[in-house]
């Protein structure tokens with residue numbers, strides 16, 4: 001089926017399901033009618049969409065960790081601990097890397113090794129290998145909603161099993177789980193495979209079960225300018241809405257300058273709602289999630305808590321509906337449960353202290369809002385134009401033309417010519433805008449902000465600034481000043 005942004009007819013969708021469910025024996029457990037009945041019996045307490053709605057209307061920011069281990073009973077115990085001791089408002093199953101690459105036989109071997117070793121030998125929860133009944137044991141073990149978090153270009157079977165397994169939110173998208181995560185997956189394939197996921201979520205909704213779809217905003221998580229990550233999020237929202245999804249959460253990776261990050265979070269839902277409306281999608285509920293800093297972390301745990309607290313403060317002042325929490329083990333790898341719980345509790349302390357405070361409107365904030373709106377609109381409009389109105393086709397052509405260019409992405413389908421660097425206040429700017437479709441005013445804005453830093457540091461804006469900024473937070477700073 002050649003790629004186009006059009007809702008899959010039910011018969012086309014069901015004919016493709018057979019091949020997907022046959023990819024691993026646990027696919028046989030999926031029975032959609034039974035799964036709908038199961039979700040309905042589970043009630044609102046398990047619904048991520050309902051929890052996000054409460055957060056949005058009450059002005060709260062939900063705190064959610066990442067968490068995934070190889071053994072089923074350990075995953076259950078971990079989530080129970082993070083809910084009770086960590087006070088998590090909602091929970092994840094972070095999926096392992098073999099499953100993310102559809103390498104289920106190796107995930108199976110990892111489960112056996114973990115059983116033999118008595119500890120997790122995988123970097124996440126291998127949900128496909130466990131299957132539907134086991135997933136239900138995970139979601140039934142806690143009384144808050146549980147979301148599937150991963151990084152899978154082809155997540156069709158993972159979605160079938162986890163959604164039938166009672167998870168009520170599913171992260172990812174055909175761009176955001178391909179370009180930052182894979183070297184050699186064509187966008188034509190990943191976008192089509194995520195149309196399948198969204199069509200499945202749309203089918204659940206048509207049968208009374210709301211599945212929340214969250215797009216992976218941070219992308220490579222390294223100095224990604226807000227205009228680029230917003231454009232990807234808006235496009236993934238449009239692609240999902242076409243397949244019948246009506247509940248979306250758009251994400252953004254904290255960059256570190258408060259005014260820029262607050263501007264990013266204030267513009268994100270409005271931009272998504274504008275484009276959904278403009279493209280004819282009614283009644284789509286939009287919420288937002290901020291990811292605490294996704295780049296390199298200090299190894300020192302006290303300093304790591306400083307970064308975590310800053311991410312929590314930013315989420316609160318930005319009015320994010322949800323914040324994805326980091327841990328003091330970020331610099332070393334998969335966190336232990338105590339460190340994971342500590343990150344959540346530190347975050348919630350800050351969220352609670354800032355609950356009744358708001359970012360004052362200032363000329364700087366107004367300017368950042370205007371810049372982000374102009375950048376996102378320029379990219380999304382050009383993408384729609386390249387696709388003659390078809391955002392799926394337009395996305396493939398936009399990446400080929402470098403109209404969308406994600407910094408530091410491994411994918412060979414990403415142009416990779418763009419270079420970001422921080423300005424003198426730490427906001428992320430464009431050192432090399434490459435082929436981004438920005439007008440002279442925008443390009444001059446970026447150039448001048450970087451020139452200002454260059455004057456202060458007495459050096460020409462250049463690649464060394466990029467390197468210095470990549471390591472800065474890990475070394476205890478934000479702007480990578482010259483030594």
Ligand SMILES: CCC[C@H]1O[C@@H](n2cnc3c(N)ncnc32)[C@H](O)[C@@H]1O
Nearest residue numbers: 066067068069094123124333334335
């Ligand atoms: C977006 C992916 C990167 C982030 O995802 C965390 N991450 C990855 N795998 C697990 C896991 N199995 N449990 C808890 N956190 C995990 C990393 O530390 C990093 O922050």
